[in-house]
Amino acid sequence: MPISNAELAVIDAYWRAANYLTVGQIYLQDNPLLREPLRPEHVKPRLLGHWGTSPGLNLVYAHLNRIIRQRDRNLIFLAGPGHGGPAVVANVYLEGTYSEVYPGITQDAAGMRALFRQFSTPGGVPSHVGPQTPGSIHEGGELGYVLTHAFGAVFDQPGLVAVAVVGDGEAETGPLEGSWKGISFLNPQRDGAVLPVLHLNGYKIAGPTVLGRMSDESIARLLEGHGYEPRFVVGSDPAKVHAALARALDESFDAIERIQRRAHVDEKPRWPVIVLRTPKGWTGPHEVDGVPIEGTFRAHQVPLSGVRTNPEHLAMLEHWMKSYRPEELFDDKGRLVAQLSALAPKGHLRMGANPHANGGYPAVPLEMPDFTSYALTATPPGTEVLESTRQLGQMLRDIYAKNPTSFRLFCPDETNSNRLGAVFEGGGARCLVERTTAEDDHVSPNGRVMEVLSEHNCEGWLEGYVLTGRHGLFATYEAFALIVASMTTQHAKWLEASADLAWRKPVPSLNILLTSTCWRNDHNGFSHQGPGFMDTIVSKKGTVARVYLPPDANCLLSVADHCFRSQNYVNLVIIDKQPQLQWLDMTSAREHCARGASVWAWAGNTGDSGPDIVLACAGDIPTLETMAAAWWLRKNVPELRVRVVNVVDLMSLASPDEHPHGASNERFVELFTEDTDVVFAFHGYPGAVHQLLHGRPNAQRFHVRGYREEGTTTTPFDMVVLNRMSRFHLVLEALRRTRRRPPHADRLENACHAQLETHRAYVREHFEDMPEIRDWTWTAS
Numbered sequence: 118m119p120i121s122n123a124e125l126a127v128i129d130a131y132w133r134a135a136n137y138l139t140v141g142q143i144y145l146q147d148n149p150l151l152r153e154p155l156r157p158e159h160v161k162p163r164l165l166g167h168w169g170t171s172p173g174l175n176l177v178y179a180h181l182n183r184i185i186r187q188r189d190r191n192l193i194f195l196a197g198p199g200h201g202g203p204a205v206v207a208n209v210y211l212e213g214t215y216s217e218v219y220p221g222i223t224q225d226a227a228g229m230r231a232l233f234r235q236f237s238t239p240g241g242v243p244s245h246v247g248p249q250t251p252g253s254i255h256e257g258g259e260l261g262y263v264l265t266h267a268f269g270a271v272f273d274q275p276g277l278v279a280v281a282v283v284g285d286g287e288a289e290t291g292p293l294e295g296s297w298k299g300i301s302f303l304n305p306q307r308d309g310a311v312l313p314v315l316h317l318n319g320y321k322i323a324g325p326t327v328l329g330r331m332s333d334e335s336i337a338r339l340l341e342g343h344g345y346e347p348r349f350v351v352g353s354d355p356a357k358v359h360a361a362l363a364r365a366l367d368e369s370f371d372a373i374e375r376i377q378r379r380a381h382v383d384e385k386p387r388w389p390v391i392v393l394r395t396p397k398g399w400t401g402p403h404e405v406d407g408v409p410i411e412g413t414f415r416a417h418q419v420p421l422s423g424v425r426t427n428p429e430h431l432a433m434l435e436h437w438m439k440s441y442r443p444e445e446l447f448d449d450k451g452r453l454v455a456q457l458s459a460l461a462p463k464g465h466l467r468m469g470a471n472p473h474a475n476g477g478y479p480a481v482p483l484e485m486p487d488f489t490s491y492a493l494t495a496t497p498p499g500t501e502v503l504e505s506t507r508q509l510g511q512m513l514r515d516i517y518a519k520n521p522t523s524f525r526l527f528c529p530d531e532t533n534s535n536r537l538g539a540v541f542e543g544g545g546a547r548c549l550v551e552r553t554t555a556e557d558d559h560v561s562p563n564g565r566v567m568e569v570l571s572e573h574n575c576e577g578w579l580e581g582y583v584l585t586g587r588h589g590l591f592a593t594y595e596a597f598a599l600i601v602a603s604m605t606t607q608h609a610k611w612l613e614a615s616a617d618l619a620w621r622k623p624v625p626s627l628n629i630l631l632t633s634t635c636w637r638n639d640h641n642g643f644s645h646q647g648p649g650f651m652d653t654i655v656s657k658k659g660t661v662a663r664v665y666l667p668p669d670a671n672c673l674l675s676v677a678d679h680c681f682r683s684q685n686y687v688n689l690v691i692i693d694k695q696p697q698l699q700w701l702d703m704t705s706a707r708e709h710c711a712r713g714a715s716v717w718a719w720a721g722n723t724g725d726s727g728p729d730i731v732l733a734c735a736g737d738i739p740t741l742e743t744m745a746a747a748w749w750l751r752k753n754v755p756e757l758r759v760r761v762v763n764v765v766d767l768m769s770l771a772s773p774d775e776h777p778h779g780a781s782n783e784r785f786v787e788l789f790t791e792d793t794d795v796v797f798a799f800h801g802y803p804g805a806v807h808q809l810l811h812g813r814p815n816a817q818r819f820h821v822r823g824y825r826e827e828g829t830t831t832t833p834f835d836m837v838v839l840n841r842m843s844r845f846h847l848v849l850e851a852l853r854r855t856r857r858r859p860p861h862a863d864r865l866e867n868a869c870h871a872q873l874e875t876h877r878a879y880v881r882e883h884f885e886d887m888p889e890i891r892d893w894t895w896t897a898s
Contacts, residue, residue, distance in 0.1 A: 119364070120183075124183070128179050128359060132175055133446060134207075134443075134446040135204065136207075136400055137441040138210060139171045139172075139207045140434075140441075141232075142207065142233050143164060143166035143237075143419060144161060144164060144233075146238075147230065149230045149451070150226055150229065154435070155435040157426070160424045160431070161238065163238075164422060165236075166200075166419065167198075167203075167417060169416040170198035170200065170204070170397070170417075171203060172400055173316045173395055174201040176358070176395070178194060178205070178468070179208070180363060182461050182468075184370055185467075185468070188370060189466075191277050192466075192468055193474045194280050194474075195263050195279060196253070196257055196263070197257060197282050197283045198287065199246050199256060201246065202242075202244045202247070202250065205252075206232070208468075209250060210222065210232055211457075212461035212462070212468070212469055214251045214469030215251060215469065216228060222235070227451070229451050245258045248618060252467075252469035252470065254474050254584040258607060260286065261292035261573070262293070262296070264281050264293060264296035264297065264311065265576075265581065266279075267581060268296070268299035268303065268311055268578055268581065269577060269584075270473065270474075272302075272309075272567075272587075274308065274473065277310075277473055279311050281311060281314070282314045283313055285316065285318065286326050288315060288327075288328050295574055296571075296577065298574070299574070300344055300385065302548050302569065304548070304563065305377045305386060307563075311388070312369055312373065312388075313345075314391045315328070315336075315340075315393065316395075318395060319396070321417070322417050322418075323414050324414065336392055337349075345387065347391070347392050348365040349394070350362045350392065350393045355400075358395060362393065373388070373389065384552070397412055398411045398416020398417075398420060399411065399412075401437060421434050473585045474585070475620065475622065476624050480624060481523060482682065483524060484520055485682065486516065486519065488512055488678040491508045491512050492508075492671050492702075492706075493669075493699055499698045499744055499894055500699075501699045502697065504697070505670035505673050505693075505699075506536040506537060506632055506692065506693075509537065509673055510537035510538060512674060513537060513540050513590070514539040514545065517545060517565065518543065524589060525566070526540055526590050526592065527576070527590070527591045528566070528568055528575060529570050530568050531592065531632075537592060545559065545565070546559040546560060546563065546566065547559055547564045547568045548562070548564035572598070572601045573600065575593065576605065579627060580608050583625045584611075584624055587625065588625045589625075589628065590681075592630040592632065593629075593630075594633040594638075594645065595632065595633060595634045595647065595648060598629065598650035605629070608627055609657040612685050613658050613661055616661075624685060625683075626680060626685065626687065628690070629688065631651075631689065631692075632693055632694040633693070634648065634737075634800070635647055635828070635836075636693065636736075636837065637693045637694075639830065642828070642829060647824075648823075648824050651664060651689065651805060652801065659768065661686055661687055663688045664767040665689065665767070666735045666800055668737050668740040668765065669701060669706070669737070670699055671705075672700075672765055673690070673692050674703075675703075677690065693737055697738075698744075709765060713768075713769030713778060715762070715788075716760060716762055717761045717762070720744060721760045724758070726758055727758070727790060727793065728793050730757065730759055730760075731761075732761050732798075733789070734762070734797070734798040735767055737800075738837065742837055742843055743761065743847060744895055746796075749844060753868075757859055758857075760790075760793075762788050792815055793818070793856065796822070796847055796851050797819050799842075800823065801823055802823055803822065803824075806819065807819070822846060822847065823842060824840055825840045831880070832885055834876065834887075834890045835876070838873060838877075845869040849866055852865060876890070
């Protein structure tokens with residue numbers, strides 16, 4: 118049934134109220150309802166905020182309120198133009214959610230004044246749609262990810278619709294362009310729906326947008342090629358735009374309901390998308406100082422910048438705000454009039470109060486299998502060679518089975534490559550809502566392993582998934598994790614800010630597994646050799662950041678169990694997928710992981726005495742080389758007292774003042790002594806360890822060997838040689854740093870150099886490592 122003119126008039130008034138509140142937040146610190154003439158002192162001394170995108174966001178939000186009420190739909194709202202913060206805050210305030218979450222921001226004149234004063238001011242709220250904004254799961258500070266977050270939010274949420282407003286500047290980014298493919302993974306039998314609203318207002322900060330200059334016909338072909346059914350809403354006449362948007366939303370939700378009623382996926386549905394083309398800075402000043410504003414890039418931020426010093430600008434601001442007729446919108450006490458407040462949905466159906474968006478419904482813990490049941494059987498340390506991540510794959514298979522609607526693996530076409538293929542056993546499959554062929558390997562519309570060759574999509578889907586209360590793992594090659602370093606940074610910042618918001622419920626952690634590491638990408642070459650993503654996580658606050666470097670399969674299983682049970686963290690786990698020596702039985706592995714770092718007494722030879730040198734390691738390949746160095750020293754210099762320390766929780770190196778996992782000073786001395794030199798073999802860039810050790814006793818005694826940006830297509834051992842982290846380099850460093858230099862140290866050093874020369878000649882002749890290197894195993898004597 119077509120919407121009536123009376124209903125459209127109410128929506129228009131609601132839109133005007135939201136626009137009024139948006140402008141007020143950007144400009145005013147007093148006189149919120151303009152009940153007295155506007156004076157310079159009523160205006161903030163610093164004008165911050167973004168007006169240009171806000172009228173479009175307000176328009177969409179107001180119309181969605183009608184959809185929710187009339188159709189009883191469960192909706193969340195994601196603002197891709199993240200600088201439209203004042204618009205979303207305005208709407209959450211109008212619907213009443215904001216005052217419930219922040220009781221000091223009351224729904225009256227005093228509360229409106231407080232709302233205005235807090236925006237983009239010290240001690241207030243930021244200009245972005247951040248975690249401080251109820252109903253948000255999307256930080257728009259960096260553009261490009263709104264659709265990935267929206268799709269992640271609706272996976273396994275059949276009753277949920279995520280409406281994602283995509284700005285036309287944002288639409289130029291690579292991640293957004295790739296994220297249109299989300300509908301190829303959206304199964305209407307078990308998932309919710311995403312309704313994108315592509316908002317074209319023509320400009321970025323200073324230049325035109327690509328899509329803004331394209332014709333409607335070209336945009337239609339583009340979106341249809343992606344598999345969508347576009348509906349266009351175009352114009353600048355509010356009455357006509359209101360009617361067209363109401364019609365487009367009704368048709369879109371009719372289409373969504375038809376798709377979901379079909380309850381089968383014989384072919385990919387054509388999901389709706391709305392293209393909204395309205396002027397940038399719509400309803401704002403048309404011209405300022407003789408220069409056009411509305412509909413140009415000049416409306417992007419603050420259209421009137423000289424309000425406190427220029428009387429003409431001040432008068433224009435007053436005229437602009439009064440053009441929304443606030444006296445019709447708010448009563449004598451400053452409350453939204455009853456007719457308009459009735460437009461907003463009630464209770465949890467309000468988009469700002471939707472539990473999915475405010476930490477999800479209380480996240481149900483995963484039903485976890487006993488991780489010890491996947492343990493490798495006890496053998497002498499360093500004698501059995503196996504692929505550690507293959508054991509994790511078996512654990513993931515059973516997590517899937519126990520949690521069929523609340524766990525997913527996200528992996529860019531690398532599940533088998535990363536040795537996690539056990540997830541396909543027992544009917545598991547890769548999700549793809551496209552045609553399948555007989556040659557496909559475990560591909561089905563009903564699959565729940567999310568493989569797409571886009572790190573942005575995988576990481577963004579997982580963010581949306583965990584922020585709405587479910588659990589998952591993002592697994593990728595180490596070097597390519599840097600593609601999403603900024604996304605993970607934004608998520609970490611979201612968690613940091615959320616920690617101060619009691620009303621936001623805890624969410625499952627963002628778990629990231631990096632395999633195909635720099636040390637074992639000898640076959641792929643220099644481009645695949647980069648451990649820098651770890652530095653991104655190490656730099657984040659200790660309240661949210663965790664980095665684990667398990668040396669073997671049993672430690673990996675213990676760490677994974679902990680990560681999947683945790684909340685409100687970014688957990689980074691790094692271990693290679695290639696066959697590697699196994700070191701600890703499960704009992705020892707659990708104890709080691711619980712401690713974060715341990716002395717491996719069986720690997721050293723100090724007896725009851727203190728060490729002459731400490732060999733420390735963090736990471737699987739550094740552990741291998743350290744163990745081989747300790748073995749070499751025990752064999753050739755038995756009188757030298759060597760202690761071996763393995764670090765699995767990297768943050769245990771940090772001061773407890775900097776990170777909650779930091780070992781106490783007493784525990785730190787227990788591990789590394791107070792004054793003995795430490796030769797530290799590290800998985801990543803050495804600077805990360807030095808950063809963590811700042812403030813520890815005699816930190817200068819730590820001599821870190823790690824990745825030095827040396828690499829090529831070569832052999833596994835040659836990689837550690839090139840980066841001077843080989844067993845022979847560690848032995849040389851130990852002999853140089855030991856407190857008691859052996860009498861025949863010169864001969865031992867020459868032997869190490871000779872081994873390195875022999876290695877260099879051998880690999881160039883035979884194209885593989887020497888047998889004594891590649892077949893080395895640990896022995897106690």
